Amino acid sequence: MVDPSQAARAHDVISFGPFTLLATERLVKKGDKPLQVGGRALDILIALIDRAGEVVSQRDLVGRVWPNINVEEGTLRVHIAGLRKALGDGSDGARYIANIPGRGYSFVAPVTRSTGHLSPPLNGPTEADHRRTLPPRPTHMVGRDEAVAALGEQIVKRRLVSIVGAGGIGKTTVAVAVGHHLSQHFDGAVFFVNLSAITDPELVLTTIGSTLGIMLRTQEPLSSLVAFLENKKLLLILDNCEHVIERTAAMAERVIEATPETRILTTSREALQVNGEYVHLLFPLECPPEDANLNLAEALRYPAAKLFIERAIASGYSAEIPDADVPTVARICRRLDGLAFAIELVASRAGAYGIRGIAELLDHRFKLLWQSRRTALPRHQTLNALIDWSYNLLSDFEKEVLAKLSVFVGEFTLDAACAIISDAESEWSNIADSIVGLVSKSFISTSLVSGRTYYRLLETTREYAAARLDERGETDRMGRRHALTYSELVRRDERIRSTFGRSDLSEYAQHISNVRAALEWSLGNRRDIEVGVQLAVWSAPLFIELSLLEECSRWSERALSMLHEVKEGASHELLLQSAFALSSMFAKGSTDQVRSAIERGLVLAEASNEKQQELQLLTGLHIFLIRTGRIQESLAVAERGREVAKAAQVPAGLVMMETVLGISNHLLGNQAAAQSHLESSLMQAMEVGAFNASFFGFVPPSLAIVPLARTLWLRGLADEAMRTAQKAIDEADSRHHPVALSYALAYGCSVFIWTGEWQRAGALVERLIAYSRQHSLDPHQAVGMALKGELALLGDDLKAGVSLLRTALEALAAIRHNVYSTGYMAALAEGLRKSGDVEGALSVINGAIARADSSGEGIYLPELLRTKARILVSLPRPDREKAMDCLNQALLVAREQSALAWELRSATTLARLLAETGERSDGRQVVAGVYDRFVEGFETIDLRTARQVIRDLL
Secondary structure, three states: OOOOOOOOOOOEEEEEOOEEEEOOOOEEEEOOEEOOOOHHHHHHHHHHHHOOOOOEOHHHHHHHHOOOOOOOHHHHHHHHHHHHHHHOOOHHHOOOEEEEOOOEEEEOOOOEEEEOOOOOOOOOOOHHHHHOOOOOOOOOOOOOHHHHHHHHHHHHHHOEEEEEOOOOOOHHHHHHHHHHHOOOOOOOOEEEEEHHHOOOHHHHHHHHHHHHOOOOOOOOHHHHHHHHHOOOOOEEEEEOOHHHHHHHHHHHHHHHHHOOOOEEEEEEOOOOOOOOEEEEEOOOOOOOOOOOOOOHHHHOOOHHHHHHHHHHHHOOOOOOOOHHHHHHHHHHHHHOOOOHHHHHHHHOOHHHHOHHHHHHHOOOOHHHOOOOOOOOOHHHOOHHHHHHHHHOOOOHHHHHHHHHHOOOOOOEOHHHHHHHHOOOHHHHHHHHHHHHHHHHOOOEEEEEEOOEEEEEEOHHHHHHHHHHHHHOOOHHHHHHHHHHHHHHHHHHOHHHHOOOOOOOOHHHHHHHHHHHHHHHHHHHOOOOHHHHHHHHHHHHHHHHHOOOHHHHHHHHHHHHHOHHHOOOHHHHHHHHHHHHHHHHHHHHOOOHHHHHHHHHHHHHHHHOOOHHHHHHHHHHHHHHHHHOOOHHHHHHHHHHHHHHHHHHOOHHHHHHHHHHHHHHHHHHOOHHHHHHHHHHHHHHHHHHOHHHOOEOOEOHHHHHHHHHHHHHHHOOOHHHHHHHHHHHHHHHHHHOOHHHHHHHHHHHHHHHHHOOOHHHHHHHHHHHHHHHHHOOOHHHHHHHHHHHHHHHHHOOOHHHHHHHHHHHHHHHHHOOOOOOHHHHHHHHHHHHHHHOOHHHHHHHHHHHHHHHHHHOOHHHHHHHHHHHHHHHOOOOOOOHHHHHHHHHHHHHHHHHOOOHHHHHHHHHHHHHHHHHOOOHHHHHHHHHHHHOOOOOOOOOHHHHHHHHHHHHOO
16 A cells, blocks of 8 residues: 555645546545445545656656565556556547656646545536636736736747746746736637656657647657647646756757647746747846835835835735835845745735844745745755755756855856856857856856856845855865955956056946955955955955945055965055055044054155055045144145155156145145145146046046035136036036045035035035945035034024034044034034024134144135124124124235235125224225236125125115
């Protein structure tokens, strides 16, 4: 007797044709009537159904039905014949058990299983039900409506269409939906053949014939099938063809050639590659992008997220999904590559684990083993089983290649794959052929970037393949080969090795995931420190150019801590110190670690006579001093740099030093000198072609344009200043470099605030805040908040303005980014004055003046003095005399600085104050004398205000 636990699952109700088999009750019913079947015949039936679609040898059948008993083959044939007779096998085209000469027997009818003791229908299926085998219409399908409509049109027009895509992508669901979509067109003649149930290609035609309800001739089954289909208008859906692809392809090509009305729709991981075939590639469901900040309603516009959320709710996740969890949902969907089956499977666990719990579990390989619906096909029970199904169809060499490719994270090139898999270039051709084959079988996807093809394993496939690599015991060996390959790639590539920011490396973004993985393997896990240090050195420009500053800082710091364990550590230290200083300062602020790294780098550069690196680090030190508010020291560093550049005869270095001299003078308040240096740097850049040189992340011309725009406004050239500021932003925008663009936005938009272009400035500030947040540029994000506060005050939103400025100043102080802070303090003091907190305003402005005196940042001193004068006259007991002194001092300082714009503001304020004391003529003369020196910018806010004051004082 057959142990039912070894045959049909204990509580399954198995249906085929008009019959129902209840294995545990050892009962077969036709409709609602028991069928008289002998005990041995029933055991044979159970054994064949348990392996439906496979060929079961006579020996296996005898061994299971008559264990430990010697039985002649004739006995088996007698029981098979009796079973066929009981089932009506061969009557009215019904086919259940096929004899495969010389091999055994196979159960060829479609089989469905359900769990539990379900009552069979009172009436048996009709003939139409028996022959129309299309599964029920998908009750809920997300994101595939366009594909279904397009496939419907393609089938009618082209006749043979193949839906090709990765396992779990939803090919079967789409095919079933297409069948229902076209059912009326074919008058209901839509037949669905599940080929996954068979393992022998010889059974393809038999299974199709059984589904159609016809008996095919044993000798010429294909001719028999063609003859039956010759004049029939019907749609034949062949699901899961990849394991019997050759036999299916031959059949489909012959049918399409020989029949005028038959249409065939196939689903497979690879195309049939026959005449007349139209391939419809089914892509993963669209996922929310990585950098999108979406709420729940916005996320539901993406099919992958919609499917996840709907399946989570259906599985018992009753809590309302807050907007805060939407990024987690998006990350899960991307982690699952938008595969419908994987998303449904994982989302069904939301009720048990919660959304964040699922995200944590996905960091392990648990998802490959999670169970699907109990009624699903065996290959759909888990992700692991789903991939197993296709993996087992590969050749041994393809399996080896796929396992070794699992070391890649994200996209990779064919050359990199060949280099990692084998040292022998003679084998590369075979490896390349295998990779192309894996692409055709949907294990690997491809993309075209800048004319070059990149390859990628879907994440679920990669994890599965990694487990196979681990089983081979080659995980560490391949990890080392991977790290060495990418270390060599960045070391040999001249564009990556070029000075920071000199080249546009955006096309190298495809490599960054693998570089990151190689660093983690070698340095993070300390498996090969020497390789890791070298990789950290040469990949630093790549991280910086792609604005992955925090990562660059982290890996540079880690590599520096391990240098003592590496032979060539000293030669690498200079580059690592530079990379650490640059990335840390822009990402985290001006810390003591940054200055130490710069100074250590300068010592190394001088000792090794590396003048280019010395100029890099002097530029970095200048930026550090500017940011920390040590302006006078920055001027000395700029002058030192100019001498180094002259002695070393580095033209681009001279351009950069002229630029930083201009910046120092601009901040010190020497605007005439600043304009001279900045314009000279731009002119020299044109002469020597310094547009591709970069120093500490900046190209000299782009670094010069922003302070030049501010200087031009201060000197009274407002129209030219606005044009220059916009040019600076446009130039930085064209370079697609986050540091350069955020710098241009942060300091260039001040010109638009000063000129009264507040709406334009507001848009730029919002862009700055979003952009700097996106690229983790904390200092510029804080600057953006300060500018937003200034604009709020200008719009009389005093509460918001004061709050934003206080928060921004605290953030800037925490990261020691003090440049221009006195200007933000002046704005805060003015906001407090307007709010009625005059004592607080006086305290803030006195602190700002003291800071300007101690740091040497004299640029805002005239404005600080003017603001203090306005506060003094707003005191409960106004001190007009001190206010006058402040304004006269402001006028004097502004003239000394050649800052005509500040002089006009102070003159306008002084004129009003004089008018209040009856000295209208003197007041008018003060403001008119300054106004008359302007040659442009007459429609900007300060000049319009000055004109109005002059008119009022007539």
